[in-house]
Amino acid sequence: MYRARAYSASSSTSPLASDTIARREPTGRDVQIEILYCGVCHSDLHYVRDEWHDAMPAVYPCVPGHEIIGRVTRTGPDVGALRAGDLVGVGCLVDSDHDCPNCREGLEQFCPNMVLTYGSPDSHGTAPVTYGGYSDSVVVDERFVVRIPSNLDPAAAAPLLCAGITTYSPMRHWRVGPGKKVGVVGLGGLGHMGVKFAHALGAHTVVFTTSESKRDDAIRLGADEVVLSKDANRMKAHAGSFDFILDCVSANHDVNSYINLLTRDGNLTLVGAPEKPLPVAAFALIFGRRSLSGSPIGGIAETQEMFDFCGQHRITSDVEVIPIQKINEAYDRLLRSDVKYRFCIDMASLRSE
The missing domain is CATH 3.90.180.10 (Medium-chain alcohol dehydrogenases, catalytic domain)
Structure with missing residues (x-):
């Protein structure tokens, strides 16, 4: 000793x-x-x-x-x-x-x-x-x-x-790669790594943020598009189009708005850990055979x-x-x-x- x-x-x-x-x-x-x-x-x-x-x-x-x-x-x-x-x-x-x-x-x-x-x-x-x-x-x-x-x-x-392995692991599990459309919710310690990995894996990468001020940084990190999640029209335009969404937000938020963006058999994985349970609308999962999961390291x-x-x-x-x-x-x-x-x-x- x-x-x-x-x-x-x-x-x-x-x-x-x-x-x-x-x-x-x-x-x-x-x-x-x-x-x-x-x-x-x-x-x-x-x-x-x-x-x-x-x-x-x-x-x-x-x-x-x-x-x-x-x-x-x-x-x-x-x-x-x-x-x-x-x-x-x-x-x-x-x-x-x-x-x-x-x-x-x-x-x-x-x-x-x-x-x-x-x-x-x-x-x-x-x-x-x-x-x-x-x-x-x-x-x-x-x-x-x-x-x-x-x-x-x-x-x-x-x-x-x-932060690296927490975002890399679910992307590998859900086979993120070329031809896939991937969303990253939140541009913080986890989210910025999610953007880098999704881009390097060859996916079309979209960042969802509540802050317009993060747009330039998201593009610098590798995002192809940046969507303000408060803009209902922009969100609706992406409905049913994502193969995979990585949710990096630890604060309370509406996860259903992102589930609705998934394509058939699409997955949303939580890596952020909100303190309180998130309400989930069953029909958003049932119609489209979508899935909601979590992932650690x-x-x-x-x-x-x-x-x-x-x-x-x-x-x-x-x-x-x-x-x-x-x-x-x-x-x-x-x-x-x-x-x-x-x-x-x-x-x-x-x-x-």
Whole structure:
């Protein structure tokens, strides 16, 4: 066991502050990683403030962060392909049971015994719960570590480990590609990645937004069209024409207005998570054999596939890089949607304290 530098919260109302935490020494198939960058996800804020108490009660002190980019510094005796110096990533998962039907299919994100990067019981006994990437190092089973293409900016690649795979996975599942018409609802941290992937996959990409001011940015990111969702005539003009719609909105909204835009056998997938249930009109689904589904992150193999795709197409997230000392300010800005489109922490700032 060793001590690592980190930023942690001691309660749901306290700011994140400098701390030291316990990390296990690498054993077996473990790799120790020096963390270079860690993306900031809205989930981090939810967990720190215990806003998911009923589903995932926070345990304090908590160290968030599940968009980790770093370099391997040490490896356990049974590690196979990874070596010291490799540029790697760790996302939302750090372990699973490896034996359930989901794991055997490479779908670790659905494992009933998955271990989240932060906030899950620590089976190694190093700490009460797992600690995330707001730290200078982490130790992870090599099976949950992915390689990062050398041509990607590591800071801009960090959010791919959550926002990236969350949008890439459902597009692959629903076979987004050339000849498909795809909608992306909401142009934020998730939505901007959805636009980039839909465009790179060869689909005709349409962004739905409530803000005219986002039109130019949507086009820059790869959208072929931009539709103001408040314009009833423009919405009606697209009725029954979409093969797939990715809904990235976490606020309450009318999902039926988008279901009506689907063609026969079209699908709308929710990746945003509104706090309250969304009313769904049954007839909008029944007539047209349309479907409404949800999707989390992808499995480890699919996450590696995504990074290889991103390396091929030079896709990264649009990030604002911050020092760790500005993380509390960044959380306040997240609440105001004051970022284009993701924050990423430069962990050199933590080592300089």
